[in-house]
Amino acid sequence: MSRRSVRTERRLFLADGPKAVEGALSVEGCVVEVFATPAALEHHATLLTGADVTLVDDRALASLSDSVSPAGVVAVCRHLDAPLQHVVTASPRLLAICADVRDPGNAGTVIRTADAAGADAVVLAGQSVDPYNPKTVRATVGSLFHLPFAIAPDPAAAVRAAQARGLTVLAADGGGEDDLFDVDLSGPTAWLFGNEAWGLPDELAALADHRVAIPIHGRAESLNLSTAAAVCLYASARAQRSSR
């Protein structure tokens, strides 16, 4: 379950640990099978009530889990991503598009933060990391099961799909011409975030309606991807809340 090819072919992935299993069980039809150690079954009895649990020993559980200290309960789950057109045609007011976000922890944190900020969906575009990577699933802390998301090979197509639905696409770009706190964020918005090392390719940033920089007041050169995404998404959340 830990190799992408296997996960992709079978369209299955692993929810590892009680928080992820709880999220998976909350989505109808998502869970194929739950495995737990006797100790974990006892400890998480409430969580696992009604679930069809296969008991396994610690060693078998550890062989399933990617974690260095497995929590004793995992669920084999069906993939949850929706087609790009589905997450965009649902008239979102706030969308996050990740283009070539490669670090599993960053991608998971963006999904978690987008959920917290009230975004309607996340699009993992281009060469972005597999959202079903165990590290990504863990970093979402359950939000992978709450928030609609799409996998889109072509970031430009994702940008155009958002624009076609009336969303203003804002590229988060340290060299952008607009200051985050001067931009009108009250309307339907899609944020476009780039790779953690090299940012957004020029030709992709050029497709956005505006290129927006978070003001840097001190001597830091930049923010890291997941903190930058948090600042942008919450600036939108705040503006959209006060405009309603």
Next chain:
Amino acid sequence: MSRRSVRTERRLFLADGPKAVEGALSVEGCVVEVFATPAALEHHATLLTGADVTLVDDRALASLSDSVSPAGVVAVCRHLDAPLQHVVTASPRLLAICADVRDPGNAGTVIRTADAAGADAVVLAGQSVDPYNPKTVRATVGSLFHLPFAIAPDPAAAVRAAQARGLTVLAADGGGEDDLFDVDLSGPTAWLFGNEAWGLPDELAALADHRVAIPIHGRAESLNLSTAAAVCLYASARAQRSSR
């Protein structure tokens, strides 16, 4: 250099890689010695101009570096932390106090983000991670060398010192009674951030002037520490900028 006891005893630490070495060289009196491979010396000639560099081979460099792929240049540096009273008595307008922040990457990211948001200093209080941990230094991406910081064993003393200087202390607390976007952030403020797993102890949060929650709009339960800190610090930066 990678064990805390050794680093603490000698009050020395390692700046690893060109970005960190550049930061260290920008601080007068910080660098004790620079080690570089011949290839790195050539590649980073501009950066190392005027520095006293000891040439070492790849193997010796690798034994100094904590990184899995060393960049070929490291600097042995003197500790940079200032006493708590110094960072507080400089009349800061924006301060970040970390109480028991244990993850090196999180602590480094908070320092980097505080720098970007224009904070005057960071206090690493209580059982917070050693700021000279190689992972922390790396995560600050140079900000460890730009931004004043203090190490304070007692978080309560740090809170009281900030209050004594007229700073309003805001505890970032998911269960806090005030909404981040309803609080007046225009005055001098110290943010208090707690441990990534269990947050702030009640008695410490009670010392703060207000307990402030970032509103959660979706189904996520919380934000992670470094993204929460980014949202709080940038909310302050924005309010302070517009009040000037």
